[in-house]
Amino acid sequence: MAFVLKKVASYKWPVTVETPIDGGKFEKTTFDATFRKMSRSAFNNLVDEGDDALLDQILEGWDGVKDEDGKDVPFTQKTKEELCDDPYVVRALINAYSASVLGAPAKN
DSSP: OOOOOOSSEEEEEEEEEEEEETTTEEEEEEEEEEEEEOOHHHHHHHHHHOHHHHHHHHEEEEESOBOTTSOBOOOOHHHHHHHTTSHHHHHHHHHHHHHHHHOOOOOO
16 A cells, blocks of 8 residues: 555544552543644644643544543533643643654564
């Protein structure tokens, strides 16, 4: 199959959020983020602007984010801002996006 160079593309990627709980442990929860594929130069420029600018451009949606009542949280600019105000979610999103860009590590 031939590689098709697309200028703009989006893809879903799993995100694992580790939130501290009592006893010095972490609770792991997951959801799927929809990330926007971007050029290396655009990515590098956004990295220099900080996490907020990067997440504003790369995060286009999600599945599996629930509120405290177990209802789906719709993706809107407001809910995106609320989600990205959580430092554990920010770390998880950046780690997931980085993993999607870097690919799987080679096995020996």
